[in-house]
Amino acid sequence: MDVLTRHLQEDVPWCMLFVDDILLVDKTREGVEGKLELWRSTLESKGFRLSRSKTEYMECNFSSNRPSEGIVTLGDQVINKSTCFRYLGSIECWPLKEKHNTKLSVAEVRMLRWMSGFTLRDRIRNEHKREKVGVAPVEDKIRESRIRWFGHIKRRPCDDPVRRVEALDLTYVKKGRGRPKKTWLENIRNDLSLLDLNENLTFNRTQWRKRIHVADPT
Structure with missing residues (x-):
């Protein structure tokens, strides 16, 4: 896909290719429609087919001064409008709040009980369950991934x-x-403070990975 459409691609953020998604950005509806039609004709000329039903658009009216009117079309078909951003990424990029960590920890404990064969009646500490299963706390592993991505x-x-x-x-x-x-940067600042890390250490990849690594219990 990257090779077939190289002549159509613009600089980030006006055009971005993900695994199986394409993001096209323009300042006007007409501009978006023009890009959609150009990509459609190019892909179909190469034997591909652009899915009209899965194609959506979202309007970002940052100033809130312009009226939100009109529609986006591809040929004679109206494109569905999305009201929220469907994030393409992973947990490294989440700005996790404390309530999110709590929910994840609760789900983790339930999964540990199921994997280790214990029940609430056994009154076994979570640390013992983790040792039996051999996994570190999910909150710590998320922090490791987040700081690794920051590096x-x-x-x-x-x-x-x-x-x-x-x-x-x-x-x-x-x-x-x-x-x-x-x-997300607030999360990072808290992580760096908790682990007593300096941003300059990121340039020493070996030491950085060593300092942020969370080992699974053995």
């Missing part, structure tokens, strides 16, 4: 797309009332 980001060149997103200025984005939502 990958820091080692990328400054002009890499992921570094540009990290440095994105969001001061112009209109914020809602109430307390700001917890961000």
Whole structure:
């Protein structure tokens, strides 16, 4: 797919290819429709078929000043509008809150009981169940994955797309009332403080992975 559409691809974030998804971005509806039609004709000329039923669009009205009107079409078919962003990523990128960690831990304990053959009546400590199964706490493994991904980001060149997103200025984005939502970088700062780590250590990949590694009980 990357080779077949190389002549159509634009710089990030205007065009991004994932495993089996394509993201096309434009400032206008007409621009999105033009890109959709161009990709459709190109893919079909190569023997592929763009699924109309799975194609969706989402409008990001950051300023909230422009009216949200109109539709996006592909040929004579109206494209479904999505009201929320379907995140393409993994747990390394989640801005986990304490309530999320609690829910994950509860589910983990239930799974440990099922795997180890114990019940609540046995009154066995969770540490003993983990030793029998041989797995570390899920919260610790999530933290390890999150900090490992942070290290990958820091080692990328400054002009890499992921570094540009990290440095994105969001001061112009209109914020809602109430307390700001917890961000991924807040999680990272807490992780670094908890493990007594310095960002500069990310450039020493061997030492970084050694310091953040969470060993499974044996």
